[in-house]
Amino acid sequence: MEKKERRNLGSRLGLSVISPAFSPEELMQESSDVAANGSPNGTENGRLETFGSSASTLSSSDSIKAAYAYLPQTPIRSTDAHLIEFSEAMRTVAKALRRVAEGKAAAQAEAAEWKRKYELEKARNLQHKNEELEHEGCPCCMNGTLEDSLNKLTVHDASSDQNECCGNHGICSHQVLGDEAPAPIVNSAYKMVARKASFRLSWGCNGEKNGQHKHDVVSFEKGDITTASRSNKQILLKWETQPQTVFIITKPNSSEVRAIMPEMVRWLNEHQKINVLVEPRLREELLADDSYFDFVQTWEDDDDKKLLHTKVDLVVTLGGDGTVLWAASLFKGPVPPVVAFALGSLGFMTPFHSEQYRESLGNVIKGPFSITLRNRLQCQVIRDAAKDELETEEPILVLNEVTIDRGISSYLTYLECYCDSSFVTCVQGDGLIISTTSGSTAYSLAAGGSMVHPQVPAILFTPICPHSLSFRPLILPEYVTLRVQVPYNSRGQAWASFDGKDRKQLAPGDALICSMAPWPVPTACLVDSTTDFLRSIHEGLHWNLRKSQSFDGPPA
Ligand SMILES: NC(=O)c1ccc[n+]([C@@H]2O[C@H](COP(=O)([O-])OP(=O)(O)OC[C@H]3O[C@@H](n4cnc5c(N)ncnc54)[C@H](O)[C@@H]3O)[C@@H](O)[C@H]2O)c1
Numbered sequence: 170m171e172k173k174e175r176r177n178l179g180s181r182l183g184l185s186v187i188s189p190a191f192s193p194e195e196l197m198q199e200s201s202d203v204a205a206n207g208s209p210n211g212t213e214n215g216r217l218e219t220f221g222s223s224a225s226t227l228s229s230s231d232s233i234k235a236a237y238a239y240l241p242q243t244p245i246r247s248t249d250a251h252l253i254e255f256s257e258a259m260r261t262v263a264k265a266l267r268r269v270a271e272g273k274a275a276a277q278a279e280a281a282e283w284k285r286k287y288e289l290e291k292a293r294n295l296q297h298k299n300e301e302l303e304h305e306g307c308p309c310c311m312n313g314t315l316e317d318s319l320n321k322l323t324v325h326d327a328s329s330d331q332n333e334c335c336g337n338h339g340i341c342s343h344q345v346l347g348d349e350a351p352a353p354i355v356n357s358a359y360k361m362v363a364r365k366a367s368f369r370l371s372w373g374c375n376g377e378k379n380g381q382h383k384h385d386v387v388s389f390e391k392g393d394i395t396t397a398s399r400s401n402k403q404i405l406l407k408w409e410t411q412p413q414t415v416f417i418i419t420k421p422n423s424s425e426v427r428a429i430m431p432e433m434v435r436w437l438n439e440h441q442k443i444n445v446l447v448e449p450r451l452r453e454e455l456l457a458d459d460s461y462f463d464f465v466q467t468w469e470d471d472d473d474k475k476l477l478h479t480k481v482d483l484v485v486t487l488g489g490d491g492t493v494l495w496a497a498s499l500f501k502g503p504v505p506p507v508v509a510f511a512l513g514s515l516g517f518m519t520p521f522h523s524e525q526y527r528e529s530l531g532n533v534i535k536g537p538f539s540i541t542l543r544n545r546l547q548c549q550v551i552r553d554a555a556k557d558e559l560e561t562e563e564p565i566l567v568l569n570e571v572t573i574d575r576g577i578s579s580y581l582t583y584l585e586c587y588c589d590s591s592f593v594t595c596v597q598g599d600g601l602i603i604s605t606t607s608g609s610t611a612y613s614l615a616a617g618g619s620m621v622h623p624q625v626p627a628i629l630f631t632p633i634c635p636h637s638l639s640f641r642p643l644i645l646p647e648y649v650t651l652r653v654q655v656p657y658n659s660r661g662q663a664w665a666s667f668d669g670k671d672r673k674q675l676a677p678g679d680a681l682i683c684s685m686a687p688w689p690v691p692t693a694c695l696v697d698s699t700t701d702f703l704r705s706i707h708e709g710l711h712w713n714l715r716k717s718q719s720f721d722g723p724p725a
């Protein structure tokens with residue numbers, strides 16, 4: 170039976186299968202009915218009509234009779250056909266379930282977005298309310314001892330509004346951390362939250378530390394639409410309690426890193442009285458050199474690792490951009506502020522100079538300091554072969570990009586792309602990059618995408634070597650959900666890789682869903698977001714470097 174016919178049969182069976190009124194035996198009967206009634210010599214249109222209307226026009230006894238009439242003529246081929254039809258039906262069931270799972274992933278992304286909007290709205294309303302009442306502060310935001318804060322945190326009851334932050338002083342870290350702690354470990358997470366330093370974020374104009382709250386205000390009074398404030402200004406992070414735990418992440422096998430690391434750990438411990446946490450590999454390396462480092466902490470198992478964000482106040486990276494990507498990948502949820510020291514070649518995301526680590530870390534630990542909130546993409550692979558919606562794979566968060574390419578296949582990739590429910594295009598070429606704005610200066614740039622300031626709320630859609638003259642890269646708003654589907658008629662497989670790692674094969678029928686994750690990576694700025702970004706494109710890429718023309722040219 171031809172592919173197209175099988176697909177029509179599939180969609181008919183797919184509808185039947187998700188109805189609970191049909192048992193597997195009935196399904197088999199359905200498929201054999203269709204197989205029997207589709208004449209081997211019939212025209213395509215004829216078959217289409219048969220399939221499209223069989224439920225209403227054929228009684229099951231007619232079908233059985235037809236099947237019996239057909240079977241004796243070609244007993245072996247008929248049995249084969251029967252099996253093919255049955256496996257097609259099962260494939261269709263799998264497809265229907267996959268669609269349900271895709272719907273679920275999109276709904277989860279949408280729910281996260283609504284939650285974010287709700288939090289913003291809630292904070293705004295609270296601020297208005299508090300301004301009216303000339304409220305002076307709330308227990309959460311008032312200065313107090315660490316002991317006071319711990320007591321308040323441990324008695325915090327999520328269902329009560331009593332201890333809620335007034336929102337007067339920016340977004341309070343207690344709220345963010347409390348809200349995003351993974352559900353099954355609420356109790357232990359709360360215990361750990363109590364040990365974390367609290368901070369607040371404020372949005373202001375360049376250099377103006379006015380503590381302005383983030384508002385996405387669009388006023389439409391008297392029919393005139395005006396925006397009262399831009400959504401993203403330079404963000405400042407101010408500690409409310411002293412940070413206590415620093416997590417140091419280093420590039421492996423680097424002599425430069427090995428030279429600076431023990432010195433930094435010693436300084437943090439002795440001069441700043443700060444706990445130091447490292448990856449297990451690094452702790453072993455430190456202890457092998459000197460038993461002094463016995464106080465350095467690490468984690469023991471994956472459960473501990475999942476709780477890192479509840480324990481760590483600050484992340485320090487020693488390496489290049491790859492080390493920042495690695496650091497981000499260790500946090501599957503909220504990420505503490507990251508201070509990235511440049512010990513690599515390019516250093517787009519590593520603005521701090523390692524020789525000046527005492528001064529830089531001292532300033533950050535004291536605060537306030539500017540941060541860039543770098544959005545991450547949440548990517549989920551949905552397998553065609555998944556038997557049910559529970560079989561979806563763990564989502565992967567990327568700071569740069571997810572790439573879907575042809576891997577070792579020598580065929581063009583053939584990818585169908587959708588944005589929310591709209592069809593975008595088919596990518597025929599080497600592949601596609603779905604990038605964050607932070608990733609815009611990485612692989613996407615190499616494939617011809619624009620460089621975008623990391624604070625712009627956008628998703629980049631950049632083809633890799635498209636075999637078409639008119640396929641320009643797109644920049645889409647950050648709230649969309651993208652779906653990249655490997656169609657059934659694709660010649661080859663495709664491969665997805667996440668920040669250049671974790672390659673996953675995508676077979677025909679598999680899909681990848683991407684949306685903005687609710688957990689950005691806050692990176693500390695050396696100066697501010699814009700100055701750091703421009704410095705990195707000037708110094709890292711020598712952007713638009715050209716010798717100036719001399720003054721003594723032809724007369725005007
Ligand atoms: N043709 C290409 O340009 C190409 C090909 C594959 C991967 N990559 C990039 O490499 C990244 C993985 O980095 P890695 O260090 O683990 O691999 P790596 O060691 O191969 O280094 C890749 C290079 O990309 C640079 N880079 C990484 N993130 C950047 C960013 N946000 N802005 C500017 N430059 C950036 C790094 O500094 C490094 O020089 C991927 O996320 C991808 O963006 C680029």
Ligand SMILES: Nc1ncnc2c1ncn2[C@@H]1O[C@H](COP(=O)(O)OP(=O)(O)OP(=O)(O)O)[C@@H](O)[C@H]1O
Pocket residue numbers: 418419420421448488489490491492493494495512513514515516
């Ligand atoms: N803590 C870590 N554990 C395992 N791998 C890591 C770790 N830190 C970094 N890496 C990996 O090591 C590789 C090199 O790191 P990184 O990019 O920081 O250094 P680089 O290549 O010298 O610098 P640049 O990217 O600026 O050229 C990256 O692929 C990164 O994923």
